[in-house]
Amino acid sequence: ERFDREIAEILGLDERREKDSELFKVFSEVFDKTTVETLSYFHRRGKIEQLLGVISTGKEANVFMGTDSKGNKIAVKIYRTYTTEFRRIWEYLAADPRVGYLPKDIRKLVFVWTRREFKNLQRAMKYAVRAPEPIAFRNNILIMEFIGDEVPAPRLKDVEKVLEKRDFEELYEFSMSAIERLWKRGDMVHGDLSEYNILIWEKPVIIDWSQATVKRNRMSLTLLYRDLRNIINYFGRKGVAVDDLEEKFKELTGD
Ligand code: ATP
Numbered sequence: 001e002r003f004d005r006e007i008a009e010i011l012g013l014d015e016r017r018e019k020d021s022e023l024f025k026v027f028s029e030v031f032d033k034t035t036v037e038t039l040s041y042f043h044r045r046g047k048i049e050q051l052l053g054v055i056s057t058g059k060e061a062n063v064f065m066g067t068d069s070k071g072n073k074i075a076v077k078i079y080r081t082y083t084t085e086f087r088r089i090w091e092y093l094a095a096d097p098r099v100g101y102l103p104k105d106i107r108k109l110v111f112v113w114t115r116r117e118f119k120n121l122q123r124a125m126k127y128a129v130r131a132p133e134p135i136a137f138r139n140n141i142l143i144m145e146f147i148g149d150e151v152p153a154p155r156l157k158d159v160e161k162v163l164e165k166r167d168f169e170e171l172y173e174f175s176m177s178a179i180e181r182l183w184k185r186g187d188m189v190h191g192d193l194s195e196y197n198i199l200i201w202e203k204p205v206i207i208d209w210s211q212a213t214v215k216r217n218r219m220s221l222t223l224l225y226r227d228l229r230n231i232i233n234y235f236g237r238k239g240v241a242v243d244d245l246e247e248k249f250k251e252l253t254g255d
Protein backbone atom coordinates (compact mmCIF):
# COMPACT_ATOMS: atom_id res chain seq x y z
CA GLU A 1 0.00 0.00 0.00
CA ARG A 2 1.69 3.17 1.14
CA PHE A 3 5.16 1.64 1.20
CA ASP A 4 4.62 -0.16 -2.08
CA ARG A 5 3.77 3.09 -3.81
CA GLU A 6 6.67 4.86 -2.23
CA ILE A 7 9.11 2.09 -3.08
CA ALA A 8 7.90 1.98 -6.67
CA GLU A 9 8.64 5.69 -6.78
CA ILE A 10 12.09 5.31 -5.25
CA LEU A 11 12.90 2.57 -7.73
CA GLY A 12 11.41 4.57 -10.61
CA LEU A 13 9.09 1.70 -11.47
CA ASP A 14 6.22 3.93 -12.59
CA GLU A 15 8.25 5.25 -15.47
CA ARG A 16 9.91 2.03 -16.38
CA ARG A 17 7.11 -0.39 -15.59
CA GLU A 18 9.72 -3.06 -15.23
CA LYS A 19 8.85 -5.22 -12.29
CA ASP A 20 11.53 -7.59 -13.50
CA SER A 21 14.30 -5.03 -13.69
CA GLU A 22 17.58 -6.06 -12.06
CA LEU A 23 17.12 -3.29 -9.54
CA PHE A 24 13.76 -4.63 -8.45
CA LYS A 25 15.11 -8.18 -8.22
CA VAL A 26 18.00 -7.21 -6.00
CA PHE A 27 15.67 -5.04 -4.02
CA SER A 28 13.02 -7.62 -3.28
CA GLU A 29 15.51 -10.38 -2.51
CA VAL A 30 17.38 -8.63 0.22
CA PHE A 31 15.24 -5.89 1.64
CA ASP A 32 13.23 -6.50 4.72
CA LYS A 33 10.70 -4.25 6.44
CA THR A 34 13.27 -2.15 8.31
CA THR A 35 15.17 -1.47 5.11
CA VAL A 36 12.04 -0.41 3.27
CA GLU A 37 11.02 1.84 6.15
CA THR A 38 14.46 3.39 6.32
CA LEU A 39 14.53 4.03 2.57
CA SER A 40 11.13 5.61 2.88
CA TYR A 41 12.40 7.77 5.76
CA PHE A 42 15.20 9.10 3.58
CA HIS A 43 12.85 9.53 0.64
CA ARG A 44 10.48 11.77 2.61
CA ARG A 45 13.44 13.90 3.68
CA GLY A 46 14.78 14.29 0.14
CA LYS A 47 17.99 12.43 0.92
CA ILE A 48 17.12 9.67 -1.55
CA GLU A 49 14.98 10.64 -4.51
CA GLN A 50 15.55 7.55 -6.56
CA LEU A 51 17.73 4.47 -6.78
CA LEU A 52 18.98 4.24 -10.35
CA GLY A 53 20.84 0.97 -10.40
CA VAL A 54 22.91 -1.61 -8.56
CA ILE A 55 26.65 -0.96 -8.38
CA SER A 56 27.61 -4.00 -6.39
CA THR A 57 26.08 -6.94 -4.55
CA GLY A 58 28.28 -8.27 -1.77
CA LYS A 59 28.09 -10.65 1.13
CA GLU A 60 27.30 -8.01 3.70
CA ALA A 61 25.96 -5.11 1.68
CA ASN A 62 24.62 -3.93 -1.66
CA VAL A 63 25.68 -0.61 -3.09
CA PHE A 64 23.32 1.42 -5.28
CA MET A 65 23.71 4.50 -7.39
CA GLY A 66 20.97 7.03 -6.76
CA THR A 67 19.95 10.65 -6.67
CA ASP A 68 18.85 13.02 -3.93
CA SER A 69 15.97 15.46 -4.31
CA LYS A 70 18.31 18.10 -5.75
CA GLY A 71 19.40 15.71 -8.47
CA ASN A 72 22.86 15.06 -7.07
CA LYS A 73 24.22 11.56 -7.56
CA ILE A 74 24.71 9.57 -4.37
CA ALA A 75 26.00 6.14 -3.42
CA VAL A 76 23.71 4.19 -1.10
CA LYS A 77 25.24 1.29 0.81
CA ILE A 78 22.59 -0.98 2.25
CA TYR A 79 23.71 -3.63 4.70
CA ARG A 80 21.89 -6.92 4.87
CA THR A 81 20.12 -7.18 8.18
CA TYR A 82 20.52 -10.94 8.18
CA THR A 83 24.05 -11.79 7.26
CA THR A 84 26.36 -14.76 7.22
CA GLU A 85 29.07 -12.30 8.16
CA PHE A 86 27.57 -11.96 11.61
CA ARG A 87 30.52 -13.56 13.43
CA ARG A 88 33.10 -11.38 11.75
CA ILE A 89 31.06 -8.24 12.37
CA TRP A 90 30.66 -9.16 16.02
CA GLU A 91 34.38 -9.82 16.47
CA TYR A 92 35.40 -6.57 14.83
CA LEU A 93 32.93 -4.51 16.83
CA ALA A 94 33.81 -6.23 20.10
CA ALA A 95 37.46 -5.23 19.65
CA ASP A 96 36.68 -1.57 18.93
CA PRO A 97 37.08 0.61 22.04
CA ARG A 98 34.75 3.22 20.52
CA VAL A 99 31.86 0.79 20.52
CA GLY A 100 30.17 0.38 23.88
CA TYR A 101 27.25 -1.93 24.33
CA LEU A 102 26.91 -4.65 21.69
CA PRO A 103 23.31 -5.58 20.93
CA LYS A 104 22.46 -9.30 20.94
CA ASP A 105 20.03 -8.79 18.08
CA ILE A 106 21.77 -9.30 14.71
CA ARG A 107 19.82 -6.51 13.05
CA LYS A 108 20.83 -4.01 15.70
CA LEU A 109 24.41 -5.16 15.47
CA VAL A 110 24.33 -4.33 11.77
CA PHE A 111 23.04 -0.85 12.67
CA VAL A 112 26.09 -0.35 14.90
CA TRP A 113 28.29 -1.56 12.02
CA THR A 114 26.69 0.93 9.62
CA ARG A 115 27.06 3.80 12.05
CA ARG A 116 30.71 2.90 12.61
CA GLU A 117 31.45 3.02 8.87
CA PHE A 118 29.90 6.49 8.74
CA LYS A 119 32.11 7.62 11.65
CA ASN A 120 35.14 6.10 9.95
CA LEU A 121 34.44 8.06 6.77
CA GLN A 122 34.19 11.28 8.80
CA ARG A 123 37.41 10.51 10.58
CA ALA A 124 39.27 9.67 7.36
CA MET A 125 38.17 12.99 5.84
CA LYS A 126 39.22 14.86 8.94
CA TYR A 127 42.77 13.63 8.40
CA ALA A 128 42.66 14.47 4.71
CA VAL A 129 42.59 10.90 3.49
CA ARG A 130 40.49 10.78 0.33
CA ALA A 131 37.24 8.88 0.94
CA PRO A 132 33.64 9.38 -0.22
CA GLU A 133 32.07 12.18 1.79
CA PRO A 134 29.60 10.71 4.29
CA ILE A 135 26.12 12.22 3.90
CA ALA A 136 23.77 10.38 6.25
CA PHE A 137 23.15 7.06 7.97
CA ARG A 138 20.21 5.41 9.66
CA ASN A 139 19.71 1.80 10.69
CA ASN A 140 21.39 -0.29 7.97
CA ILE A 141 21.64 2.39 5.29
CA LEU A 142 24.63 4.63 4.62
CA ILE A 143 24.47 7.47 2.09
CA MET A 144 27.70 8.88 0.74
CA GLU A 145 29.18 10.89 -2.08
CA PHE A 146 29.04 9.06 -5.40
CA ILE A 147 32.44 8.65 -7.04
CA GLY A 148 31.97 8.63 -10.82
CA ASP A 149 29.80 10.42 -13.36
CA GLU A 150 27.25 8.52 -15.47
CA VAL A 151 28.79 5.29 -14.24
CA PRO A 152 30.66 4.52 -11.03
CA ALA A 153 34.42 5.01 -11.02
CA PRO A 154 36.38 1.81 -11.69
CA ARG A 155 38.39 0.06 -9.00
CA LEU A 156 42.16 -0.10 -9.34
CA LYS A 157 41.76 -3.83 -10.06
CA ASP A 158 39.48 -3.02 -13.04
CA VAL A 159 41.95 -0.70 -14.74
CA GLU A 160 45.32 -2.21 -13.84
CA LYS A 161 45.74 -3.59 -17.39
CA VAL A 162 45.81 -0.12 -18.91
CA LEU A 163 48.01 1.56 -16.30
CA GLU A 164 51.66 2.31 -16.75
CA LYS A 165 54.58 2.02 -14.39
CA ARG A 166 54.35 5.72 -13.65
CA ASP A 167 50.67 5.37 -12.61
CA PHE A 168 51.49 2.49 -10.28
CA GLU A 169 54.28 4.52 -8.73
CA GLU A 170 51.93 7.40 -8.04
CA LEU A 171 49.24 5.11 -6.69
CA TYR A 172 51.76 3.42 -4.42
CA GLU A 173 52.80 6.80 -3.13
CA PHE A 174 49.14 7.70 -2.57
CA SER A 175 48.36 4.44 -0.77
CA MET A 176 51.42 4.47 1.45
CA SER A 177 50.97 8.07 2.48
CA ALA A 178 47.30 7.37 3.25
CA ILE A 179 48.28 4.46 5.51
CA GLU A 180 50.91 6.60 7.24
CA ARG A 181 48.75 9.67 7.70
CA LEU A 182 45.85 7.61 8.99
CA TRP A 183 48.06 5.84 11.49
CA LYS A 184 50.24 8.71 12.66
CA ARG A 185 47.82 11.62 12.61
CA GLY A 186 44.44 9.91 12.71
CA ASP A 187 45.36 7.05 15.08
CA MET A 188 43.46 4.91 12.64
CA VAL A 189 43.82 1.98 10.25
CA HIS A 190 41.66 1.06 7.23
CA GLY A 191 42.10 -2.69 7.60
CA ASP A 192 41.04 -3.81 4.12
CA LEU A 193 43.15 -1.67 1.85
CA SER A 194 43.75 -3.27 -1.53
CA GLU A 195 43.35 -2.80 -5.29
CA TYR A 196 39.65 -3.62 -4.77
CA ASN A 197 38.99 -0.73 -2.41
CA ILE A 198 40.71 2.07 -4.31
CA LEU A 199 38.58 3.84 -6.92
CA ILE A 200 40.37 5.51 -9.79
CA TRP A 201 38.84 8.88 -10.50
CA GLU A 202 40.17 12.42 -11.01
CA LYS A 203 42.13 11.51 -7.93
CA PRO A 204 42.18 8.09 -6.28
CA VAL A 205 39.63 7.51 -3.51
CA ILE A 206 39.70 4.89 -0.76
CA ILE A 207 36.37 3.17 -0.11
CA ASP A 208 34.90 0.46 2.11
CA TRP A 209 35.68 1.74 5.60
CA SER A 210 33.50 -0.74 7.47
CA GLN A 211 36.35 -2.60 9.14
CA ALA A 212 38.46 0.48 9.80
CA THR A 213 39.27 1.12 13.42
CA VAL A 214 41.40 3.08 15.87
CA LYS A 215 44.93 2.43 17.13
CA ARG A 216 43.66 1.58 20.60
CA ASN A 217 41.89 -1.47 19.15
CA ARG A 218 43.79 -4.64 20.10
CA MET A 219 43.49 -5.76 16.46
CA SER A 220 44.95 -2.56 15.04
CA LEU A 221 48.53 -3.80 14.61
CA THR A 222 47.31 -6.87 12.76
CA LEU A 223 45.19 -4.69 10.50
CA LEU A 224 48.03 -2.24 9.89
CA TYR A 225 50.36 -5.09 8.99
CA ARG A 226 47.76 -6.52 6.63
CA ASP A 227 47.27 -3.18 4.83
CA LEU A 228 51.02 -2.68 4.47
CA ARG A 229 51.47 -6.22 3.18
CA ASN A 230 48.64 -5.96 0.64
CA ILE A 231 49.86 -2.65 -0.72
CA ILE A 232 53.56 -3.52 -0.76
CA ASN A 233 52.97 -6.91 -2.39
CA TYR A 234 50.53 -5.60 -4.99
CA PHE A 235 52.66 -2.68 -6.13
CA GLY A 236 55.81 -4.79 -5.90
CA ARG A 237 54.25 -7.17 -8.44
CA LYS A 238 53.56 -4.16 -10.68
CA GLY A 239 57.24 -3.29 -10.76
CA VAL A 240 57.27 -0.43 -8.25
CA ALA A 241 60.34 -0.08 -6.03
CA VAL A 242 58.42 -0.68 -2.81
CA ASP A 243 59.44 -0.36 0.83
CA ASP A 244 60.47 -3.35 2.90
CA LEU A 245 57.40 -4.62 4.76
CA GLU A 246 59.04 -5.36 8.11
CA GLU A 247 60.97 -2.10 8.10
CA LYS A 248 57.91 -0.06 7.28
CA PHE A 249 55.92 -1.79 9.98
CA LYS A 250 58.65 -1.14 12.55
CA GLU A 251 58.99 2.46 11.43
CA LEU A 252 55.29 3.04 12.01
CA THR A 253 54.87 1.11 15.23
CA GLY A 254 58.20 2.10 16.72
CA ASP A 255 59.60 -1.19 17.92
P1 ATP B 1 32.99 -6.10 -1.02
O1 ATP B 1 32.57 -7.14 -0.02
O2 ATP B 1 32.85 -6.52 -2.45
O3 ATP B 1 34.29 -5.45 -0.69
P2 ATP B 1 31.39 -4.24 0.31
O4 ATP B 1 30.07 -4.80 0.60
O5 ATP B 1 32.39 -4.25 1.38
O6 ATP B 1 31.91 -4.96 -0.94
P3 ATP B 1 32.16 -1.67 -0.73
O7 ATP B 1 33.51 -2.22 -1.03
O8 ATP B 1 32.08 -0.50 0.15
O9 ATP B 1 31.17 -2.76 -0.19
O10 ATP B 1 31.45 -1.29 -2.10
C1 ATP B 1 31.24 -2.27 -3.10
C2 ATP B 1 31.50 -1.66 -4.47
O11 ATP B 1 30.61 -0.58 -4.70
C3 ATP B 1 32.89 -1.08 -4.62
O12 ATP B 1 33.81 -2.03 -5.06
C4 ATP B 1 32.68 0.03 -5.63
O13 ATP B 1 32.75 -0.50 -6.94
C5 ATP B 1 31.27 0.48 -5.37
N1 ATP B 1 31.22 1.69 -4.53
C6 ATP B 1 31.26 1.73 -3.17
N2 ATP B 1 31.19 2.99 -2.71
C7 ATP B 1 31.11 3.78 -3.81
C8 ATP B 1 30.99 5.21 -4.00
N3 ATP B 1 30.96 6.06 -2.97
N4 ATP B 1 30.91 5.68 -5.27
C9 ATP B 1 30.94 4.82 -6.32
N5 ATP B 1 31.04 3.48 -6.20
C10 ATP B 1 31.13 2.96 -4.97
Ligand code: MN
Nearest residue numbers: 196197207208
Ligand atom coordinates in the same frame (compact mmCIF):
# COMPACT_ATOMS: atom_id res chain seq x y z
MN1 MN C 1 35.04 -3.55 -0.91
